[in-house]
Amino acid sequence: MLVSPRDVLGRDVGPDVRVQFTSLRGPVVRSLSLGSDGPGTTPHVVVLPGLGLPFYTIPTARAIASRGLACTVLDLPGFGSNLPRPTSPSIHAAGLLAARWIEARRGDRPVVVLGHSTGGQAALTAALAVGVHHRRLALVLAGTTFAPEQRRLDRLVRATPFAYRDDRLDQIDPMEVWRGRTGILAMLRSGLHDAPEERIARLTAPLTVTAGVHDAFAPLAWLDQLALAATAAPSVRTSLLGGSHNNLFTHPDEVADLVLRAAADTTSE
Template identity: 30%
Template sequence: MKVRLETDTAESPSAVSAHARIRSIWIHSLHWPAPNARADVVLVHGLGVASRMCAPLGRLLSERSRVWAPDLPGFGMSPHTGVLGVEEHADLLAAWVEANRLRSPTIVGTSFGCQVVAAAAERHPDACRAVVLGAPIVQADRRTWRQQLARWPRERQSMQLQRLIVEDFARAGLPRVIRTFSAALHDRIEDRVARLSQPLLVCWGTRDPLMTRAWVAELAGRARDGRLAVLPGARHALSHDSPLPFARAITHFADQNGGL
């Protein structure tokens, strides 16, 4: 069943809400229909937040594609009592793609969502045709809480995103956020991308203080078919605070791999 989400109409007037039961878990998603589009795109949100973080990017990409943005279990409007690891989230994402009969979508992760997207593409190669990692936060030489927390205060966010984070973190609960990110810190995304069979795009904004250009270049270089897009002036939360350059990079990449 799909219903229009009033809370999201200001950001994305064409978005509708959907729920799907995947392995006994209800997963909520936002969907931007595009009846004449040829391709599907799936957007995966960052840590603690939910699909509405992706609304600005979803609206832009929906000009050419059918866009979907699920809430990972335990976040947003996808209730779940347990805490899932990266691979568990990835397996559910792949099952959700299949249940919605998406046609070999391009899957796009932002921040923590990159961990889930990379794992889904590695473990379920048929679930997607191309992979985009936007601001992959867990840099290989920064896998401790101390290293991560030292950099988080340097990130600049829009007031709208700050309000969204407060609301979504409160809904998810701090213990869930902590345990989820602890699992992400131990997930070696650099090893996963080396095993991907799909084309890979890594995007990094020059105003993102949470990772270095050297790291994202290394990540792109590890893939069999990887490339890096440096987005001047873009922030860490690419899908919300820098959606236009992010959308342009995704569209250009997709045009080289069958189009959106």
């Protein structure tokens, strides 16, 4: 099913964005897709946004599509429209439903799961679930939250002004924030209670960890901790890019180039 992006997103994201709906035997997942699938060996990129706010990820999704890869942003847990939410507002619920979407829509096609911020925590959940029987998979964790020292609200608040130093107000759709409201707080609480450095040890897919160089939520020491903890991953790369926390909006080409490298990991022997 296709509808106008403006009708359901609130802000005009351009005619190249296709709004789609996928029924997963109950939940209906809304997604924003760019690019077109090539041969069955061409990787598909699936994006999980931070705090369930999809709008700011569109520049990176568009940059990925311009490099010849199809890209789909999943609106999970569902703050991007007025439709009923397909899942509860928690990182693990969003990640598990994302895994179901990947299994239903992508089949045997190689997949890169790109998760940003709390969406990175959800993407790890999805990759662990999908990776059980889908071997052509890579995971990109961008600006992943939360470093152990930031899992207290007072410490997180102190880091926040420094995390967004290179970002702009126009990267956020106010309607998504309004729709999310208490759900966004629930996503935040869910992320604060997670320990991705423990779960990532079970990841058996190629891993990329990245963040903006000025992202106080994802300092280099935290990226290194995640990379070192991924002991079962066949390959791990760490990369600092331009910008701060929301560099998917401000530096989309840099992020897309890194995702393209991760896509090559899914097709290499």
